Amino acid sequence: MSGMPDDRASCEDGAQRSGLRVRGLTAHYGPVTALDDVDLAAPAGRVTAVLGANGAGKTTLLRTVSGLLRPQAGRVELGEVDLTGASAEDVTRAGLAHVPEGRGVITELTVEENLRLGALLGAARSSVRTPPAIADVYSLFPSLRRREKQAAHSLSGGERQMLVIGRALLSAPEVLLLDEPSLGLAPRVVSRIFAVLRELVDTEGIAVLLVEQNARSALSIADTGVVLNLGRVVARSDAATLAEDDELRHAYLGF
Numbered sequence: 001m002s003g004m005p006d007d008r009a010s011c012e013d014g015a016q017r018s019g020l021r022v023r024g025l026t027a028h029y030g031p032v033t034a035l036d037d038v039d040l041a042a043p044a045g046r047v048t049a050v051l052g053a054n055g056a057g058k059t060t061l062l063r064t065v066s067g068l069l070r071p072q073a074g075r076v077e078l079g080e081v082d083l084t085g086a087s088a089e090d091v092t093r094a095g096l097a098h099v100p101e102g103r104g105v106i107t108e109l110t111v112e113e114n115l116r117l118g119a120l121l122g123a124a125r126s127s128v129r130t131p132p133a134i135a136d137v138y139s140l141f142p143s144l145r146r147r148e149k150q151a152a153h154s155l156s157g158g159e160r161q162m163l164v165i166g167r168a169l170l171s172a173p174e175v176l177l178l179d180e181p182s183l184g185l186a187p188r189v190v191s192r193i194f195a196v197l198r199e200l201v202d203t204e205g206i207a208v209l210l211v212e213q214n215a216r217s218a219l220s221i222a223d224t225g226v227v228l229n230l231g232r233v234v235a236r237s238d239a240a241t242l243a244e245d246d247e248l249r250h251a252y253l254g255f
């Protein structure tokens with residue numbers, strides 16, 4: 001893809017490490033406007049939470065950023081690289097990993113085989129960012145190591161979520177897009193996954209864009225939050241300020 005950085009020097013210049021930026025993003029499904037002129041930034045080394053009720057546009061935002069849906073207007077930028085309208089494959093190659101809602105593991109493959117798929121993508125990006133080893137993912141999520149030879153369909157919901165996050169990390173992303181990673185999981189499992197994410201953001205400088213209906217949990221690990229309602233940004237602030245805003249919490253965040 002034209003303009004994509006292809007060597008370490010361009011990365012060190014900050015071409016990608018500054019994270020994700022979305023400007024004026026507008027997306028429709030036929031007559032339904034799902035995103036309306038959305039601006040947001042997910043900087044490197046930060047967790048940015050995208051919050052809002054059912055139908056606010058959160059999933060559409062991630063699908064548009066990751067190239068699954070073409071926007072009607074606006075721009076998606078990774079550092080200085082314009083990814084607007086790029087294919088999902090080019091977006092992944094540029095360093096954006098999308099973990100969709102619903103735990104997209106390949107159930108017939110073993111845990112290790114699922115992880116090897118991520119490692120293939122990471123190998124393709126190794127001139128830009130050093131990918132972790134599969135052993136590193138097992139260190140982050142020890143329960144995956146215990147099940148490395150098992151088919152992914154035998155995993156619990158929490159383990160599946162760990163597997164898809166692990167697979168995404170192996171692709172050596174600059175930006176990790178996570179759609180509802182806490183959905184259906186026990187609070188203890190959510191805390192474990194969020195703690196790992198926080199550590200990765202702090203140590204590796206990855207940018208995380210975290211879509212959550214569970215606003216309270218999301219704000220507990222996020223640096224900043226953006227609140228969507230009917231496809232528009234209705235609030236943005238640091239996480240602590242959003243968590244303390246009673247009016248906003250009652251109107252949009254459900255806690």
Ligand SMILES: Nc1ncnc2c1ncn2[C@@H]1O[C@H](COP(=O)(O)OP(=O)(O)OP(=O)(O)O)[C@@H](O)[C@H]1O
Pocket residue numbers: 029032033034052053054055056057058059060061213
């Ligand atoms: N495939 C689709 N076709 C038509 N309309 C859609 C489609 N997907 C989403 N929408 C509509 O777009 C709007 C935004 O939906 P979206 O799924 O992005 O919201 P969300 O905030 O992720 O909500 P949820 O948490 O329920 O997934 C909603 O009005 C929804 O009904």
